[in-house]
Every structure is written in structure tokens, then in C-alpha cells.
Amino acid sequence: MKEYADPRMHSAEHILNQTMVRMFNCGRCFRAHIEKKKSKCDYHFDRPLTEKEIDTIQSKVNQVIESDMPVREEFLGRDEAQAQYNLERLPEGTGDQIRIIRVGDYDACPCIGPHVNFTREIGAFRILSSSFEDGVLRIRFKLGG
Numbered sequence: 001m002k003e004y005a006d007p008r009m010h011s012a013e014h015i016l017n018q019t020m021v022r023m024f025n026c027g028r029c030f031r032a033h034i035e036k037k038k039s040k041c042d043y044h045f046d047r048p049l050t051e052k053e054i055d056t057i058q059s060k061v062n063q064v065i066e067s068d069m070p071v072r073e074e075f076l077g078r079d080e081a082q083a084q085y086n087l088e089r090l091p092e093g094t095g096d097q098i099r100i101i102r103v104g105d106y107d108a109c110p111c112i113g114p115h116v117n118f119t120r121e122i123g124a125f126r127i128l129s130s131s132f133e134d135g136v137l138r139i140r141f142k143l144g145g
């Protein structure tokens with residue numbers, strides 16, 4: 001599970017995904033490469049982002065991080081989870097109890113990865129660049145100063 005290696009980066013991915021869903025009504029990223037130094041998330045999209053949108057995404061993610069929301073897990077039966085969430089990105093053989101990760105009241109998502117306990121542990125979130133090609137929007141980001 002290399003893509004879940006870093007809890008801080010991976011928790012930032014949850015917040016970024018919810019921010020994208022709220023701003024653009026696009027789905028969560030369909031592909032991600034999460035590494036300690038730099039990460040990237042890919043979204044199905046229809047155009048490039050403007051500079052202003054990139055700034056807004058970055059500010060919103062940082063607001064969530066700075067408000068120090070608790071990150072909690074809960075378990076739902078598979079049917080109940082299926083009714084509320086997209087389980088497609090979960091690996092096979094996850095079993096009948098589905099783990100849901102909640103970031104305060106901001107985000108909830110089924111996930112098997114490791115996370116921080118409070119969002120402030122993530123540190124400052126910075127978008128390095130974004131690009132758009134063939135219906136795929138890529139956002140590259142890092143953490144810290």
C-alpha cells in the first residue's frame with residue numbers, strides 16, 4: 001500500500017478531495033500518487049483551473065487544516081456504506097465492515113489508509129502546479145514551508 005505511506009499527505013488528500021467536490025461538483029480523485037515529499041491527485045474534469053481557483057482551493061484546504069478538526073474512524077456494514085459512499089477505490093477483500101474516515105464535519109470517505117489524529121498535524125498545504133489533458137485535471141502539492 002505504497003500510496004498510503006504518509007499519514008499527513010494522505011490526510012491532506014482527503015481534504016483536497018472534499019474541497020474539489022464542494023467547489024466543482026466533480027468526483028473525488030480517481031487516481032493519486034501520495035509520497036512524503038510531493039503528491040499528485042487526478043480528477044475527471046473539463047478544463048484547466050484558473051490561478052484564482054488554485055488559490056481558492058489552497059486557502060480552503062489550509063482553513064480546514066488550521067481549524068484543527070479531529071480525524072476519526074467509524075465502521076459501517078457494507079450495505080449501509082454502499083448506500084452512502086462510493087466504495088470503488090477500496091481494495092478487494094475489505095470485508096463486511098467498512099471503515100469510514102471523518103474529517104470533522106467537513107469530509108467522510110471510506111478508506112483503509114493511515115491518517116493524522118487532528119488536521120493541524122498536516123502542516124501548511126501548498127499547490128505546486130496543476131495541468132489539464134484529455135479530460136484529466138492533475139493537482140500537484142506538497143506540505144510544509
Ligand SMILES: [Zn+2]
Binds near residue numbers: 010113
Ligand atoms: Zn484515507
